[in-house]
Every structure is written in C-alpha cells, then in structure tokens.
Amino acid sequence: MTERRWKVVVIGAGGAQAQAMLAGAARGTDVSGWLAVDLRWRPEALAATQALGISTIEEDPLADPGKLRELTASAEIVANFAGPYYRTGTLVLDAAIDTRTHYLDICDDADATLPMLDPVRTAAAEEAGVTALVGMGSSPGxxxxxxxxxxxxxxxxxxxxxxxxxxxxxxxxxxxxxxxxxxxxxxxxxxxxxxxxxxxxxxxxxxxxxxxxxxxxxxxxxxxxxxxxxxxxxxxxxxxxxxxxxxxxxxxxxxxxxxxxxxxxxxxxxxxxxxxxxxxxxxxxxxxxxxxxxxxxxxxxxxxxxxxxxxxxxxMEDATGIPAAAGLLMLQEGKVRDVGVIAPEVLSPADFFTTLRRVSTGGGGLGLYRLENGKTGERLRIRDLIRLDTATES
CATH class of the missing domain: 3.30.360.10 (Dihydrodipicolinate Reductase; domain 2)
Known part of the structure; x- marks a missing residue:
C-alpha cells in the first residue's frame, strides 16, 4: 500500500467505546499519526484525545460520500465507531474498499453483519488487497x-x-x-x-x-x-x-x-x-x-x-474499546494475514492476546474450565490453551 497521510483514521471518535480504544491504543503504540473525527466533540473527549497526541477534526463525513471517500483515501486504516451499523456499516466499508484502505469496526448488529460479509463485497475487498475486520469489540470480538x-x-x-x-x-x-x-x-x-x-x-x-x-x-x-x-x-x-x-x-x-x-x-x-x-x-x-x-x-x-x-x-466501554485497540494494532503491524471481509475468529488467538496485554490496564477475571455434562469442572490455565509463546514476534 502506498504511503498515506494518516496511519489510522477513527470515525465517531468521541464516543465512549472509541475513547476507550484510543486510550488503549496509546498504551501500546505511538498514535501521533492518527486522526480522530467526530460529528460534535464533547469538550472532555476532545481534550482527552488531543492529550494522547492524536490529531482531531469535527465534521460529518457520513453525510457526504465524496468527503468520506477522501477521508478513507488519506488513511492506511479506517476504524468505524459510528453506529448504528445497520445504517453506517456498509457505507464506510464500501468507501474503504474503494480506496484500498484497511478497515475495522465494532459492529454488533446481526442484520448489518450479513451484508458486510456478502460474497460480492468480500471478493471486492480481496481484489483490492483490503483486510476488513468487522465486529472487533468484546462480543463480538x-x-x-x-x-x-x-x-x-x-x-x-x-x-x-x-x-x-x-x-x-x-x-x-x-x-x-x-x-x-x-x-x-x-x-x-x-x-x-x-x-x-x-x-x-x-x-x-x-x-x-x-x-x-x-x-x-x-x-x-x-x-x-x-x-x-x-x-x-x-x-x-x-x-x-x-x-x-x-x-x-x-x-x-x-x-x-x-x-x-x-x-x-x-x-x-x-x-x-x-x-x-x-x-x-x-x-x-x-x-x-x-x-x-x-x-x-x-x-x-x-x-x-x-x-x-x-x-x-x-x-462496557473498556470491555469493547480495548479489544478494538488490540485489533487495530494487529492490522497496523501486519499480524492479520487474511484479506477480504473477515470476522474476529479468523485472528490468531496467540497474536491477539499478546497484543491485548500491551493495550490493557490488566485484570479482567476471565476463567477457563472443563465442561463436563454441562457443568463447570476443573479450572484450567488460559495461557496453556492459547500458548502465548507461539505468537508472531513484532
């Protein structure tokens, strides 16, 4: 991909999930080459974003197809946090495919996910060399x-x-x-x-x-x-x-x-x-x-x-935004190997959880157990299941 002005452009960056994502991303990488876009910035969200070293603008690119295409063409990756996705998902995704820009969202609408994964749209993304990762939050994600x-x-x-x-x-x-x-x-x-x-x-x-x-x-x-x-x-x-x-x-x-x-x-x-x-x-x-x-x-x-x-x-904003930050870093660092429109289960678990540790504040409390006749059994170690030592080196 030719060099673009922005490493990542985030649409809908002033929302709670996007704010948690930006804070997480800043813990794991240099975000000075990122641009955050929002229709109407809340003063506290604008200040928090700028304090991370991220550039900001206030506009509504979704209201103007030309402006949206211009924005996606300026980025290596576009992250769409502007819901509801049954209204915005395919709109931003198609602009990303058209401008050969990698894409990520946190879409959790089932009826929006199906058209985004449509074979024709997926084939267009593959032809463009675009990786479009949809539903990269908590659930899905x-x-x-x-x-x-x-x-x-x-x-x-x-x-x-x-x-x-x-x-x-x-x-x-x-x-x-x-x-x-x-x-x-x-x-x-x-x-x-x-x-x-x-x-x-x-x-x-x-x-x-x-x-x-x-x-x-x-x-x-x-x-x-x-x-x-x-x-x-x-x-x-x-x-x-x-x-x-x-x-x-x-x-x-x-x-x-x-x-x-x-x-x-x-x-x-x-x-x-x-x-x-x-x-x-x-x-x-x-x-x-x-x-x-x-x-x-x-x-x-x-x-x-x-x-x-x-x-x-x-x-909920942390549970959703922090995994999205890990997904964005994986895209940025070339750790997502598939092209086309994909769901999070395509990702390497080892690579994802290694990256998640970089952007997370710690904690979480997730347990893994044997399931025996529908009942919780012996507790197991998640690290043994995922084998973080097999993750791709940065």
Missing part, C-alpha cells in the same frame, strides 16, 4: 477469538453457547437502540423477525461468577451465531443476553416490543420518546449495587468441552 482458541484445542464441535449481561448503568442511549435491535432475531439468510412476546422469548438462567451472579438471559440476535459456523468447524452457535438487574431487562423488552418497526409502523419521534422513557427510568431508579458485565461461553459437543466465564464491574 473477544468472544469469537476465545471460541477459536477452544476449537483449535478441541477440534470440531457441535455447539457454542454464548451468554452475556451488561449493567443498566452502562446502557447509554445509543447502546439502548442496539439492544432493542437485538430482540429482532435474524436468520442466516437475513430474514429478520418481530420482537417476540414475553412468553415466546427463549430464556435460560446462567450463574455468572463475581459480582454478576445468577441472571436470566434471553435469545438475542448477534453476529456470532452467523459468523462462527461460517469460519470455524462448529455446527451451531447461540447467543443469549440481558441487561441487569432483571427489572431493567423487562423494561427494555417492553419498550422494544411496543415500538418495534417490524411489528407496527412507528415514527422516529415515537422511537425517540421510547428512548427517553427508558433513559428516565435508568437515571431515576433507586440506586442498587453495580453488577457489571458477565460472560459465559460453552464450546462443546453433548455438554462436554470447555467453558469460559467472567463476571466483573468492568465498564
């Missing part, structure tokens, strides 16, 4: 790479079951719109379903470790069930999630069901009003202990295999 590590160890498996929770205090308005969107289940062929009645929601109870504890989770649309069987020898993958505490989940579902565009015609003003109702609930409800985020991933055949589990008060 870290989840996919953990599953890859487990499958590398176990061999082909029948099932992957993913369960996660987020704390209601982490559900900002943009995240709420995405979470509502997850109630619209998406089939592998792209068919999108209306929000189910409460009685028809597929529910299960999961015991998360740490601060999270026992929670009810429901089947939700997410990219992993669509990408994991595509890229790995896994027959099926399910995704279950929740907002905690439980009353927050019920409140979110009720509003999503009431204003579901798949079920009834609603105006943008009605959607905005529903968001305002949930925001008022979130911001005025009686204070409770923070539960944080929970994750459980079972990789198995007939209930036997491996289980990853964590539960900690880690903010």
């Amino acid at each position: 870290t989840t996919n790479i953990l599953i890859r590590a487990a499958v590398d160890h176990l061999g082909p498996v029948e099932n992957v079951d993913i369960s996660w929770t987020v704390d209601v205090d982490d559900v900002a308005n943009a995240a709420l719109r995405h979470f509502w969107h997850c109630f619209n289940l998406v089939d592998p062929d792209g068919t999108t379903h209306p929000v189910s009645t409460w009685e028809d929601l597929e529910q299960r109870t999961v015991d998360f470790p740490g601060t999270v504890g026992r929670q009810v989770v429901v089947r939700l649309a997410h990219p992993e069930p669509l990408t994991i069987p595509r890229f790995l020898p896994v027959k099926s993958c399910g995704n279950f999630g929740a907002v905690t505490p439980y009353e927050s989940m019920v409140t979110a579902w009720g509003l999503a069901h009431a204003v579901d565009p798949q079920r009834t015609e609603v105006s943008e003003a009605t959607l905005d009003a529903a968001v305002a109702v949930f925001s008022h609930y979130r911001d005025t409800r009686p204070a409770t202990a923070r539960l944080g985020s929970g994750l459980q991933i079972d990789v198995h055949t007939g209930g036997n295999g491996l289980r990853f589990a964590s539960g900690a008060p880690t903010p």
Whole structure:
C-alpha cells in the first residue's frame, strides 16, 4: 500500500467505546499519526484525545460520500465507531474498499453483519488487497477469538453457547437502540423477525461468577451465531443476553416490543420518546449495587468441552474499546494475514492476546474450565490453551 497521510483514521471518535480504544491504543503504540473525527466533540473527549497526541477534526463525513471517500483515501486504516451499523456499516466499508484502505469496526448488529460479509463485497475487498475486520469489540470480538482458541484445542464441535449481561448503568442511549435491535432475531439468510412476546422469548438462567451472579438471559440476535459456523468447524452457535438487574431487562423488552418497526409502523419521534422513557427510568431508579458485565461461553459437543466465564464491574466501554485497540494494532503491524471481509475468529488467538496485554490496564477475571455434562469442572490455565509463546514476534 502506498504511503498515506494518516496511519489510522477513527470515525465517531468521541464516543465512549472509541475513547476507550484510543486510550488503549496509546498504551501500546505511538498514535501521533492518527486522526480522530467526530460529528460534535464533547469538550472532555476532545481534550482527552488531543492529550494522547492524536490529531482531531469535527465534521460529518457520513453525510457526504465524496468527503468520506477522501477521508478513507488519506488513511492506511479506517476504524468505524459510528453506529448504528445497520445504517453506517456498509457505507464506510464500501468507501474503504474503494480506496484500498484497511478497515475495522465494532459492529454488533446481526442484520448489518450479513451484508458486510456478502460474497460480492468480500471478493471486492480481496481484489483490492483490503483486510476488513468487522465486529472487533468484546462480543463480538473477544468472544469469537476465545471460541477459536477452544476449537483449535478441541477440534470440531457441535455447539457454542454464548451468554452475556451488561449493567443498566452502562446502557447509554445509543447502546439502548442496539439492544432493542437485538430482540429482532435474524436468520442466516437475513430474514429478520418481530420482537417476540414475553412468553415466546427463549430464556435460560446462567450463574455468572463475581459480582454478576445468577441472571436470566434471553435469545438475542448477534453476529456470532452467523459468523462462527461460517469460519470455524462448529455446527451451531447461540447467543443469549440481558441487561441487569432483571427489572431493567423487562423494561427494555417492553419498550422494544411496543415500538418495534417490524411489528407496527412507528415514527422516529415515537422511537425517540421510547428512548427517553427508558433513559428516565435508568437515571431515576433507586440506586442498587453495580453488577457489571458477565460472560459465559460453552464450546462443546453433548455438554462436554470447555467453558469460559467472567463476571466483573468492568465498564462496557473498556470491555469493547480495548479489544478494538488490540485489533487495530494487529492490522497496523501486519499480524492479520487474511484479506477480504473477515470476522474476529479468523485472528490468531496467540497474536491477539499478546497484543491485548500491551493495550490493557490488566485484570479482567476471565476463567477457563472443563465442561463436563454441562457443568463447570476443573479450572484450567488460559495461557496453556492459547500458548502465548507461539505468537508472531513484532
């Protein structure tokens, strides 16, 4: 690739996940050649970004295709943090492919992931020599790479079951719109379903470790069930999630069901009003202990295999932004070997977790266990599974 003005251009850089990503990237590399773009900078986000030595501009490149193409053409890599991805994902990705610019996002919308992985779009990226890494956050992102590590160890498996929770205090308005969107289940062929009645929601109870504890989770649309069987020898993958505490989940579902565009015609003003109702609930409800985020991933055949589990008060922006920083450094340093549009499970687990240590503040609390007849068994060492010593040297 010919030399570009910017090593990385970040679109939507003022958001919480992007801010966590930029801070993480600065811990792991020199970011003085990066450009951060946002539609309207919050003063504190602008100051924090500039303090890292990153150049900043305020504009909306998504409103002008010519401006967007000019921006992607100026970069070696473009990182798209401007959601919702069912509106912005293919727009920025196509501009990146057209200008032969590598691409990364944290897309967690299932119905956006499918068109991004469309064979025609993937072939165009391959022809352009572009690596486009979609969904490189926490879930999807870290989840996919953990599953890859487990499958590398176990061999082909029948099932992957993913369960996660987020704390209601982490559900900002943009995240709420995405979470509502997850109630619209998406089939592998792209068919999108209306929000189910409460009685028809597929529910299960999961015991998360740490601060999270026992929670009810429901089947939700997410990219992993669509990408994991595509890229790995896994027959099926399910995704279950929740907002905690439980009353927050019920409140979110009720509003999503009431204003579901798949079920009834609603105006943008009605959607905005529903968001305002949930925001008022979130911001005025009686204070409770923070539960944080929970994750459980079972990789198995007939209930036997491996289980990853964590539960900690880690903010959602860090859980999402820091893995994205690792993905960007891997792209920048030539540690992503595939071209085309790819999902995170294509990455080398050893290379990813080696890079993640450079950008992380430490901690995390993720445990690895044997899964025996669907129950947690002997604790194992993640370092033995991933074998960090096999990572590519920088």
